[in-house]
Amino acid sequence: MVPESDSSQNGRRVVVTGAASGFGAAIARRFSVSGARVVVADLDEDGAKQVAAELPDAVAIAVDVTVPEQVQAMINKSVDVLGGIDVLVNNAGAAHRAGPMIDLEPEVFDAQFALNLRSVFLGVKYAVPHMPDGSVIVNTASIGGRRPRPGLTVYNAAKGGVITFTRGLAAELAPRIRVCAVNPVGAQTGFIRTSHGVDKLTGETLAAFVNGIPMARLAVPEDVASAVEYLASPEASFLTGVCIDVDGGRSIQ
Ligand SMILES: NC(=O)c1ccc[n+]([C@@H]2O[C@H](COP(=O)([O-])OP(=O)(O)OC[C@H]3O[C@@H](n4cnc5c(N)ncnc54)[C@H](O)[C@@H]3O)[C@@H](O)[C@H]2O)c1
Incomplete structure (x- = not known):
């Protein structure tokens, strides 16, 4: 058995992708408060710099997680800055616009799988050689990957792939490195802009969504960061x- 080195996140070297906004920003903040040194990686360089500026010892790195060379460069830079990687959080992602699957163009399918699934493969591929025994990988999947409903079928399929990838990789990397995932339910983050074309869900759309969640609210980024x-x-x-389903019980129904 490989023991983990510390009883807290103190001094742990953490890389979070998609950390300029939403879940990723909350995850970066949570690790930082717990004493970790954090790389805030995102396509949105200004947003990443803003989050990193709030946190002691944090560094912003610009990356497009769909481009292998950029992911490799981001990981190499993280290793230069941190001296290694103890925790990799593959969190960057976004949906296509919600609607009937048959209306989507084939290019959207490819782009969704590149952004939501291949990105996880790339992060792992380049980071694992730099991760010591006792390290951990956490991927942000989605409850839609396990309990899909109509509207985001291609996105949900990619997130289902993240869940299977997580479990297969966990078997492959044990006992040296643990690999887990979170399956969040909907939250009012930047995600809503691409999935629904609005800044926030309101009115009947919001009510219908919340109605399907036994805990009677959407997720908030801190729910995901805690998990x-x-x-x-x-x-x-x-x-x-x-x-872990961070879904207020939505998948029960
Ligand atoms: N909010 C939800 O309803 C919800 C539910 C389940 C799962 N998720 C997943 O949670 C993760 C985080 O999303 P969020 O809700 O915080 O949304 P968000 O839009 O607030 O944050 C996503 C971040 O990822 C970054 N990003 C997008 N494309 C990128 C790329 N190619 N390279 C690097 N960074 C990129 C964005 O700039 C943004 O900062 C995503 O994987 C998303 O699919 C979201």
Whole structure:
């Protein structure tokens, strides 16, 4: 068995993608508050710099997670800055516009799989050689990857791939590195702009969404950050291949 090195996130070297906004920004903040040194990686360089500027010892790195050379460069730069990687959070992603699957163009399918699934493969491929024993990978999947409903079928298929990738990789990397995922339900983040074309869900659309969630609210970024930090912590040292539903019970129904 490989013991994890510390009883907190103190001094742990953490890379979070998609960390300029939403879940990723909350994850970066959560790790930083717990004493980690964080790389805030995002396509939105200005947003990443803003989040990093709030946090002690954090560094912003611009990356497009769909481009292999950029992911490799981001990982190499993270290793230069941090001296290694103890926790990799593959969180960057976005949906296509919600609607009937048959209306989507083939290019949208390819772009969705590149952004939401291949990006996870790339992050892992380039980071694992730099991750010591006891390291952890956490991927942001989606409850739609496990309990899909109509409207985001291609996105949900890619996130289903993230769940299967997480579990397969967990088997492959054990006992050296743990690999887990979170499956969030909808939240009012930048995600809503691409999925619904609005800044925030309101009115009947919001009510219908909340109505399907037993806990009677959407997720907030801190719900996801708590789950990610737990999965990456030594308290979760026997958990691998575990994909936690952060969904207020939505998948029960
Ligand atoms: N908000 C939701 O309803 C919801 C539900 C389930 C899962 N998710 C997933 O959570 C993750 C985070 O999304 P969020 O809700 O915080 O949305 P968000 O839009 O607030 O944050 C996503 C971040 O990813 C970045 N990003 C997008 N494309 C990128 C690329 N090619 N390279 C690097 N960075 C890129 C964006 O700039 C942004 O900062 C995504 O994987 C998303 O699919 C979101």
